[in-house]
Amino acid sequence: MHIENLFPTPVMRVPAALDEALIQTLVEHIREQPRHHNTQTNLLTHTEPMSAREVAEIADLPALLQPYLRDFGFLLFGENLDWTIKEMWMNVSSTGGHQLIHSHANSFISAVLYLTDVHPSARTIFHRSMGGADFVFTNKHADSATTPYNADRWVPEELNRGDLLLFPSYMLHAVPPNQGEERITVALNALPHRLKSWDYEVNFVQE
Numbered sequence: 001m002h003i004e005n006l007f008p009t010p011v012m013r014v015p016a017a018l019d020e021a022l023i024q025t026l027v028e029h030i031r032e033q034p035r036h037h038n039t040q041t042n043l044l045t046h047t048e049p050m051s052a053r054e055v056a057e058i059a060d061l062p063a064l065l066q067p068y069l070r071d072f073g074f075l076l077f078g079e080n081l082d083w084t085i086k087e088m089w090m091n092v093s094s095t096g097g098h099q100l101i102h103s104h105a106n107s108f109i110s111a112v113l114y115l116t117d118v119h120p121s122a123r124t125i126f127h128r129s130m131g132g133a134d135f136v137f138t139n140k141h142a143d144s145a146t147t148p149y150n151a152d153r154w155v156p157e158e159l160n161r162g163d164l165l166l167f168p169s170y171m172l173h174a175v176p177p178n179q180g181e182e183r184i185t186v187a188l189n190a191l192p193h194r195l196k197s198w199d200y201e202v203n204f205v206q207e
Contacts, residue, residue: 005148009168010075011126013156014068017164023115025059026186030090030115043097043178049087055188061085065164069109069190072166076108081192083109084205088188093122097183099175101127107169107189118159119180126154127172 018026035045055061062085069083086107091099104110112124128151138150156165167173169189191204 009171010072011154011156011171012068012072012075012164012166013159014164014166015160016162017064017068018113018115018162020162022059022061022064023162026090026113027115027184029058030092030184033090035090035092038097038099040100041097043094044099045092047090049089051087052085055085055088061088065111065190068164068166069111072109073192076168077192077195081194083190083192086189086191088186091183091185091187093175093178093183093185095179095181096177097175098122098177101172101174103172104169104189107191109166109190110169110171111164111166111188111190113186113188114159114161114163114165115184115186116182117161118183119178120158122175122178122180122183123155123159124165125174125176126167127174128152129170129172 030047033047035047038044038046050058052062065085066083070080073079073081073083093099159165175183193205194201194203196202
């Protein structure tokens with residue numbers, strides 16, 4: 001007997017993708033920027049989204065992240081493409097702060113850079129899409145097992161300072177109430193320079 005994992009969805013975790021100097025640079029930038037309260041809670045604040053050019057002025061993040069975006073993009077599109085960070089923003093969650101379930105529009109790869117260690121209560125949670133081709137009935141009780149095929153959500157085992165997490169932008173994700181100390185992250189969306197299908201080609205990056 002052999003089980004085929006049909007149409008799996010990739011999520012890439014890169015431990016210690018950022019060094020301490022870059023983490024400090026990003027944290028200092030956050031402290032200097034005006035932040036807006038989240039619409040659902042005052043315990044979570046966000047900076048204004050920054051463009052690709054603004055991101056490059058802070059640090060050489062585009063060059064640092066390009067290999068990871070390229071490798072992850074290969075899983076999605078089957079080609080080593082050049083990627084551009086379309087926008088980036090920073091999040092600061094105090095104790096009790098949370099982020100409701102959402103996805104990211106107008107991008108293909110989204111990523112989170114963790115600038116602090118993450119309390120187990122506030123790890124990013126990925127949710128199965130609502131509706132679709134799932135069975136209407138479920139079998140969830142004390143004696144049933146959770147498998148990759150029937151799970152409603154997935155949580156990374158740990159997320160530490162300097163880690164990078166990449167995922168397809170359409171994936172639903174959320175952050176539960178933070179029961180630990182201040183949680184600081186950078187979120188970003190990325191686009192390939194182009195996608196091509198037979199005789200048609202779409203270019204996403206402005207010259």
